[in-house]
Amino acid sequence: MAARIGILEDDEALRAYVEAVVAGAEGMTLAFSAGCLADARxxxxxxxxxxxxxxxxxxxxxxxxxxxxxxxxxxxxxxxFTVLGDRSSVLLALKSGADGYLLKDTPADLLRTNIDRTLRGETPISPQAATFLLEMWRGAEPTTLPGRLDDALTVREVDVLKLFSRGMSYRETAELLGISAHTIGDHVKSIYRKLSVHSRTEAIFEARQIGLISPLD
Structure with a gap:
């Protein structure tokens, strides 16, 4: 019997993409697809x-x-399945009972594989998110920015800023990182929120001020 998969994602384009991933996977069928909490409930x-x-x-x-x-x-x-890769989000999700944690730049074939793994009882976690769990296991201090824990930029967000600082466009940045322009947009929104800025120029300046990227980037 095919596994019944539900999707809760507010972005219509991304939701349609995930629907297509599920539709194209052997042994899976779409149970529902919702854009908000109320509809999913x-x-x-x-x-x-x-x-x-x-x-x-x-x-x-x-x-x-x-x-x-x-x-x-x-x-x-x-x-x-989220764009949020910060330590606080990862740990809170797992403590809340989530069975795995994937970032939205996960390729379609890997997304299908990880759905299968989760159904088998495994706990797939994107490498970036797994770093925080490894830090906890080792008893190491997490690497974050000064200030609130949930304001730490992710590795991928720093990569985006570095490419922006070199004059790359959204499309060029997406191609170089191997992700969609939509995902780049999600990263940018997160960067602006965390750094309390409203433009690429301000974001690059703030990132250089706190040592996230060097003046040469």
Whole structure:
């Protein structure tokens, strides 16, 4: 029997992309696809699922609230699929019961593989997110920016800033990093929020001021 997959993602284009990934995977079928927390909660009523792909930042709440709902009502797996790769988000998601943590730049074939792994009881985690767990296991101090823990820029966000500082466009940056322009946009929104800036120029300046990128970048 095909595994029933639910999708909770507020971006229409990305949601359509994930739907296509599920549709093209052998042994999977789409149970529901929702763009907000309220719609997802309604979708799972009387509609059994085996795994839900869940974004964290939603227009009407946190994806972790949905994880709690699903875990409290069924044995379904919840695989986080988000642009947020900071330490705080990773640890909070896993403590909330998530069965895995993937970043949105995960290629389609790897996304399918990790859905299968999660269904088998494994806990796939993107390498960047896994770094924080390794730090905890080693008892090392996490590498973050000064200030609040959830304001730390991710490795990928720093990569984006470095390429921007070299004059690269959104499209060029996406091609060099091997991810979509949409994902670049998500990274930029996160960078602006964390650095409290409103433009690429301001972001690059702030990143250089706090040592994230060198003056030569």
């Amino acid at each position: 309604q979708a799972i009523v009387g509609n059994p699922v085996d795994l839900c792909l869940v974004d964290l930042k939603l227009p009407d709440g946190s994806g972790l609230d949905f994880v709690t709902d699903v875990k409290g009502a069924s044995a379904a797996k919840c695989l986080i």
